[in-house]
Amino acid sequence: xxxxxxxxxxxxxxxKAFGATVALDRIDLRIDEGRIVGLIGPNGxxxxxxxxxxxxxxxxxxxxxxxxxxPWTERDRLMRDVSFIADVAVLPRWIRVSQVLEYVAGVHPxxxxxxxxxxxxxxxxxxxxxxxxxxxxxVTQLHLALVMAIDAKLLVLDxxxxxxxxxxxxxxxxxxxxxxxxxxxxxxxxxxxxxxxxHVLTDLMFIDRGRIVFSCSMDExxxxxxxxxxxxxxxxxxRALGPMHERQALGRSILLFDRGVNQKLERQQLAxxxxxxxxxxxxxxxxxxxxxxxxxxxxxxxxxx
Amino acid sequence: xxxxxxxxxxxxxxxxxxPAALSATRPFYWSVRRELWENRSIYVAPLAAASVYLFGFxxxxxxxxxxxxxxxxxxPAHQHAAVTMPYEFAAGLIMVTTLIVAVFxxxxxxxxxxxxxxxxxxxxxxxxxxxxxxxxxxxxxxVLQLVAFAVTFATQWIMLLLSSAxxxxxxxxxxxxxxxVSLFQMSLMLLGHLLILHGLWYAPVYxxxxxxSAWARRAAFLWAVLPWLVIFAVEKVAFNTSxxxxxxxxxxxxxxxxxxxxxxxxxxxxxSSLSGPGFWIGxxxxxxxxxxxxxxxxxxxPI
Numbered sequence: 001x002x003x004x005x006x007x008x009x010x011x012x013x014x015x016k017a018f019g020a021t022v023a024l025d026r027i028d029l030r031i032d033e034g035r036i037v038g039l040i041g042p043n044g045x046x047x048x049x050x051x052x053x054x055x056x057x058x059x060x061x062x063x064x065x066x067x068x069x070x071p072w073t074e075r076d077r078l079m080r081d082v083s084f085i086a087d088v089a090v091l092p093r094w095i096r097v098s099q100v101l102e103y104v105a106g107v108h109p110x111x112x113x114x115x116x117x118x119x120x121x122x123x124x125x126x127x128x129x130x131x132x133x134x135x136x137x138x139v140t141q142l143h144l145a146l147v148m149a150i151d152a153k154l155l156v157l158d159x160x161x162x163x164x165x166x167x168x169x170x171x172x173x174x175x176x177x178x179x180x181x182x183x184x185x186x187x188x189x190x191x192x193x194x195x196x197x198x199h200v201l202t203d204l205m206f207i208d209r210g211r212i213v214f215s216c217s218m219d220e221x222x223x224x225x226x227x228x229x230x231x232x233x234x235x236x237x238x239r240a241l242g243p244m245h246e247r248q249a250l251g252r253s254i255l256l257f258d259r260g261v262n263q264k265l266e267r268q269q270l271a272x273x274x275x276x277x278x279x280x281x282x283x284x285x286x287x288x289x290x291x292x293x294x295x296x297x298x299x300x301x302x303x304x305x
Numbered sequence: 306x307x308x309x310x311x312x313x314x315x316x317x318x319x320x321x322x323x324p325a326a327l328s329a330t331r332p333f334y335w336s337v338r339r340e341l342w343e344n345r346s347i348y349v350a351p352l353a354a355a356s357v358y359l360f361g362f363x364x365x366x367x368x369x370x371x372x373x374x375x376x377x378x379x380x381p382a383h384q385h386a387a388v389t390m391p392y393e394f395a396a397g398l399i400m401v402t403t404l405i406v407a408v409f410x411x412x413x414x415x416x417x418x419x420x421x422x423x424x425x426x427x428x429x430x431x432x433x434x435x436x437x438x439x440x441x442x443x444x445x446x447x448v449l450q451l452v453a454f455a456v457t458f459a460t461q462w463i464m465l466l467l468s469s470a471x472x473x474x475x476x477x478x479x480x481x482x483x484x485x486v487s488l489f490q491m492s493l494m495l496l497g498h499l500l501i502l503h504g505l506w507y508a509p510v511y512x513x514x515x516x517x518s519a520w521a522r523r524a525a526f527l528w529a530v531l532p533w534l535v536i537f538a539v540e541k542v543a544f545n546t547s548x549x550x551x552x553x554x555x556x557x558x559x560x561x562x563x564x565x566x567x568x569x570x571x572x573x574x575x576x577s578s579l580s581g582p583g584f585w586i587g588x589x590x591x592x593x594x595x596x597x598x599x600x601x602x603x604x605x606x607p608i
Contacts, residue, residue, distance in 0.1 A: 057428060057606060075603075076433035084429035092343070092423035099342050106335030107432050143426075 006033040008154050008186045009054055013062035016049050016210075023049040025210035026062065031203075033153075034183040038197050039190040040285060041207035047190040050207065051158050054188070055084055067153060080109060083152040085143050087159045093132035097125055097142060104146055116149035119179070137168035144172060148180045155180070157189040161196070169193070173200050194282045204281060206288055214288045224260045226270055227279040229253075234273040241265060245287030256287045332432045336440035337448070340414075346406050347449055351456040354402040358395050362464055365391070369468060370475035373482070388485035392464060396457045396495055400503065403453040407445035407507075411514035412525045414441040415602060422607040434602040438515065442595055445511040450499040458492050501578065507557065509587045512594035519601040522608050556583055 009031040016024040023046045031037050041047050052058040054066055056075030064071060069078050091100065097120070105113045120127075123141045131139055140160065147155060161169040177200060181187060191197055204221055206214035216224070230238045230253045239246070243255035256279055259265045270276050279287075341347060376384055415438070418424040427437065465486055469479045517529040537550050578584060 052606070055429070057425075059604070075428065076431050076436075079429060079431040082429075084425075086422070086425040086429075090422050090425040092418070092426065093421060094343055096342075099339075103335055103339055104430065106338075107332040107430050109431070 007031070007065075008033050008035075009064075009066050009188070011053075011062065011064045014050070014053060014064050015061040016046075016053060016058065022210050024053065024060070027210070027212055029205070029212060029215075031186060031188060033186055035202045036181065036187040036189070036200055037203040037205055038194075038201040038281075039188060039205050039207055040192075040194055040281065041190075042289070043192075045207045046210040047207055048158055049210075051156055051188070051190055055082065055156055081153045082156065083147040083150045083154070084156045085140075085147055085158070085160045087162045089139075091131045091139055091143055094130060096128060096130050097134075098127045100131070100142070100146065101127075104150075108150060110151040111146075112149045112151065116145045119145035119148060119175075137164050140164060140168060140172060144175065148175070153185060155185065155187045157187065157191075159191055160189065161191070161193060169196055173197065176200075194285060195280065198281050201281075206285060208289055214284075221281075221284070222278050224258060225279050225284055226257045226259060226265070226267065227277050227283060228255050228257065228270050228273050229275040229277070230255055231274045238273045241270075245283075245290075247283075247286075254283075256283060332436050333440055336432060336436055337443060340440060340444050341448075344410055344413075344444070347410065347444065348452050348456075350402050350406045351399050351453055354399050355395070355456050355460040358398055359460060359463060362391060362395070363467065366467060366471045369471050370477060373472055373475075373477050376481070385485050388482065389491075392461050392486060392488075392491065395460050395464065396491075399453050399457045399460065400499070403449050404503065404507075407449050407503075407511060408514060410449075411441075411445055411511050412518050412529060414444075414515055415519035415598060415605075416521065416525050419605055419608045424602075424605070424607060434599045438519075438595055438599045438602060442508075442512060442515060446504045446508050447500070450504045453503075454492075454496050454499050457495060461486075461488055461491065505579075506584065506587060508591040509594065510557070512591040512598070516594040516598045516601070519598040519605065556587060 007030050009029065011027055011029045014024055014027040014029075015022070025046075027046075027050065039047050039050065049058065053060040053064060054071060056066075056071030056073075056078055059072050066078060067081050071078055095103075101113055101116055104111050104116075120142070123138065123145075125134060125138050125142055131142070134142065144160075161172050164172070173196060176187070189197060189201075201218055203217050204215060205212055228238060228243075229249075232252070235253050238253070238255050241257065242261070244258045244261070245256040247254050252274075257265055257270065267276055372387070376387060379387065418427060465482070465488060468482055472479050472482055514525075514529050518525050521528045533553070537547065540549050541547055
């Protein structure tokens with residue numbers, strides 16, 4: 001990592017509890033400029049709470065700076081540089097497309113209306129339509145058009161493609177990458193749909209029970225994790241190499257190795273055991289969070305550091 | 306990986322000079338417009354009331370020539386009352402309509418955005434909670450009153466012109482009608498009445514309703530009314546008195562008495578109602594309630 005990269009988000013001991021339920025358990029994190037970070041975790045892991053704290057939507061304990069500001073006390077000022085799509089259903093249903101363009105242009109100093117109009121021209125969205133008359137996919141297109149026309153430093157997406165069909169989902173990330181993202185922007189996306197963000201992300205963060213249990217860059221991920229589809233006769237030998245996870249598929253054992261832990265594991269050596277490939281994020285996610293919730297924290301800690 | 310060697314942490318502002326330094330009033334202006342887009346009842350309801358009234362008035366014009374002929378038999382005070390009554394009735398109807406709109410508007414203002422989750426969209430824009438709450442508070446305190454005034458003003462002129470046409474058509478003299486109905490004076494009175502009584506004197510009521518709408522998860526109307534009923538009931542049962550109700554009654558009905566149009570023909574009398582402590586105590590309460598609403602909105606998310 002380069003030292004000159006700016007910390008867009010910096011949290012130390014970030015904690016948030018709702019009564020007895022701890023949603024964020026003293027999280028430390030740092031997200032640098034120019035990254036696309038996937039925040040991945042099961043339901044109730046604390047993803048939305050973490051994003052809400054970053055966006056100044058919820059008070060918290062501990063230290064948190066977004067673009068050098070305290071989000072809770074400076075939300076309105078911060079929102080000049082931060083854009084946010086919660087999920088598909090937050091645009092007010094009564095508003096017309098033309099009105100929402102006019103309003104955002106009125107209140108947002110960094111909104112380029114022409115740009116938004118340009119994005120909308122590529123869709124079937126009519127200027128006079130009300131949001132309630134648009135399909136779910138079109139509402140997302142509209143919201144995305146608004147957000148992409150804002151010259152923000154940080155874009156936060158919380159399950160942005162929830163409930164959309166595959167065409168819109170694909171299009172969503174495609175336009176985000178081709179028309180919006182550049183190295184001066186930062187995107188944080190929380191999602192369940194791991195497969196579709198795998199090739200978009202530059203960094204990965206697994207969150208579980210209010211803790212960040214794993215984080216690495218995608219470059220690191222590809223170097224470090226190896227999945228081997230082991231031939232039946234080699235299974236015992238493969239297990240001896242200390243895989244972090246094993247699963248069965250189509251009658252074969254699939255072993256996941258962490259080369260960061262076991263440095264001497266060479267790809268060539270593993271290739272003698274079976275087919276070698278880079279695991280999907282989903283496979284790693286399962287391996288890290290484990291099938292046995294009881295000893296999850298301990299196992300995950302070992303992987304994370 | 307990115308390396309902006311010239312940039313140091315915490316210098317985001319210096320990297321990019323704000324393209325358009327917005328004045329603080331711009332988000333406020335657009336937020337008020339936003340309210341008008343969302344709540345078309347603000348002007349539709351008074352217009353509808355006026356239209357219905359005008360329709361009824363149109364039918365009543367059949368009897369107008371007869372009424373004008375018998376008018377001279379009455380003494381001057383009754384003459385004036387008989388002629389101006391429909392005009393004051395129109396103003397009253399539009400006023401009541403506006404009040405109802407104001408109450409429902411306030412109860413919905415900070416509740417609806419949480420119910421339909423759109424608060425997450427509004428909060429993703431650089432508009433502070435203070436700006437948002439003030440843009441909602443100004444609707445019943447100023448905007449609705451100005452709308453009520455404009456609609457009443459137009460309605461009364463239409464009424465007067467229609468009456469004049471009928472009177473002329475039946476070969477009578479319109480001078481009597483025009484001397485009795487002094488629309489300019491009535492309008493000035495009305496504007497003072499709306500802004501001072503319905504706007505400022507009632508401001509604590511609107512602010513209270515906004516506070517409840519920011520707080521309640523459901524049944525905002527119930528929460529808005531219930532505490533006052535409870536205080537009233539407890540006082541009644543415990544001490545068999547009703548000072549609390551009397552106090553509120555005095556403030557909102559009696560306190561504004563001085564500004565009732567029929568009672569104070571001069572605008573100065575209306576303004577004099579502002580010098581009493583009651584008016585300022587009311588405004589102080591309004592400010593407290595609004596501050597509470599601003600704070601609540603900061604904590605609240607979708608429900």
